[in-house]
Amino acid sequence: GSKDVAFPRLNSIGFWIQPLGFILVAKVAFLRSQYWHYYDKTSFFLPVLEKIKKRSVFQSLAENVGLNYNPFFLDDSYFFYNWRSRKSVKLNNYENFSFNPLKLLFAESVIFFPDSFWYLADKVSSSRRRKVYFTKCSNRALTASGWTMITPLSSQTKYTGVGAQDILLFSVVLAGVSTTISFTNLLITRRTLISPGLRNRRVLIPFVTIAILLTLRMLAIVTPVLGAAVIMILLDRHWQTAFFDFTYGGDPILFQHLFWFFGHPEV
Structure with a gap:
């Protein structure tokens, strides 16, 4: 046709x-949209203990037992991977809180901040953060x-x-x-x-x-x-x-x- x-x-x-x-x-x-978040909620940890008090206690303990405070090994500012604080968090003495799980990788954090629960929580948070980021790119x-x-x-x-x-x-x-x-x-x-x-x-x-x-x-x-x-x-x-x-x-x-x-x- x-x-x-x-x-x-x-x-x-x-x-x-x-x-x-x-x-x-x-x-x-x-x-x-219910899986859509602007930030990873599990990474915003509430501080369990007041770390300012613990710092003074462990500082005096280290001096009494004769541990030499070497800032090169204990202070994270000398480390090449200096973890910066979150811009959205507005707290005084931010570095003394357990907000950031990565600080527990340094020797200073292990000595002065004894509780390491958030080190385990960071593993869950990092795996979940990838999933949240993927859904964030969808909507x-x-x-x-x-x-x-x-x-x-x-x-x-x-x-x-x-x-x-x-x-x-x-x-x-x-x-x-x-x-x-x-x-x-x-x-x-x-x-x-x-x-x-x-x-x-x-x-x-x-x-x-x-x-x-x-x-x-x-x-x-x-x-x-x-x-x-x-x-x-x-x-x-x-x-x-x-x-x-x-x-x-x-x-x-x-x-x-x-x-x-x-x-x-x-x-």
């Missing part, structure tokens, strides 16, 4: 790409930028973390690819498979046919603009570009112009 479009296989490809975008959008609702903050994907909320992982926002952006790219393939195929079909001698100004063709033709030509202009804008957001999020980051000279309003350049004609 005769072909209904210029490229039937290309028409099938464009048709079946679009459901993939819808499936990705639906995937956002099924991301398991954070969901799509906090709204349905218009407004920048800089959507262009920075600081506001919308890796996960649902990236799925939404990628689904828009898939929908744009599907639309581009489809309207290109239909425009070529209109040009190549048209009846001989059929012209708009000579033959009275249905208004719906004229509307579809104008819509396809309009989509050919505006759809690549939206696809390019979404790809620019993905580049800002993961490849350190600054198209929409005003801190480095970008323009957050640029995406709104690009988005509505597509949105108004498309509606």
